[in-house]
Amino acid sequence: MKFQPYKWLILLFAAFGFACDSGTTTAVNNTNAINRNTVTVATATPAVPANTVIVDDVVPDDLDVPYVPTHQSIVDEMLTMAEVKGTDVLYDLGSGDGRIPITAAKRFGTRGVGVDLNPVRVKEANKNAEDAKVTDKVKFIQGDLFEQDFSEATVLALYLLPEVNMKLRPKILEMKPGTRVVSHNYDMGDWKPEKSKTIKTPDGETHYVYFWRVPEKKQ
Ligand SMILES: C[S@@+](CC[C@H](N)C(=O)[O-])C[C@H]1O[C@@H](n2cnc3c(N)ncnc32)[C@H](O)[C@@H]1O
Secondary structure: OOOOHHHHHHHHHHHHHHHOOOOOEEEEEEEOOOOOOOOOOEEEOOOOOOEEEEEEOOOOOOOOOOOOOOOOHHHHHHHHHOOOOOOOOOEEEOOOHHHHHHHHHHHHEEEEEEOOOHHHHHHHHHHHHHHHOOOOOOEEEEEEOOOOOOOOOOEEEEOOOHHHHHHHHHOOOOOOOOOOEEEOOOOOOOOOOOEEEEEOOOOOEEEEEEEEOOOOOOO
């Protein structure tokens, strides 16, 4: 079994909570901005008995990117920028709660596939697809994005990290020419985007959306 530092952190926080007997509930949550190795301990509303430790996510220790959901306004912009339509096949690498493929399926009837290494996210995404009544259009797979075959995609959606985008470049270049690639916040190094946009979310944070097309293969 792998050593999972998050589990130890959670256990430590739990032990601390019990020792202090503060009467509050401790929740271990994700953070709002992508930031490696950050665990936030927040005080939750007391809807559950005092001293209950809520672990909403036991994060696999081999994740390349932490979970941070894309704000819905940015999801909408990503789909608009990539001109997603009903005939597309959209892949979201690191799909989180599934909001990008699910929104595309709901809005345009797009077929979508989400891949996430974290089984908690995959379960959540499948439940969200059920609630949105789009299980005939989208599916969520547990797996490593670096091992996933996404060559059937006509649109690739990403919200990863700069170095992960860079590692994906060779595989993106093997995709069908014309495949649209849209990325939240992070660019692709020296690949010049065809379009880009700066967006402010209601919390005042500035986000970026970038768009490229896979070029014709060099002879
Ligand atoms: C920043 S979140 C983006 C979630 C979603 N795409 C969105 O925009 O709302 C990144 C996601 O990538 C997943 N992830 C991290 N490393 C991965 C890997 N090697 N393979 C597949 N998924 C991974 C995480 O579990 C997390 O859900």
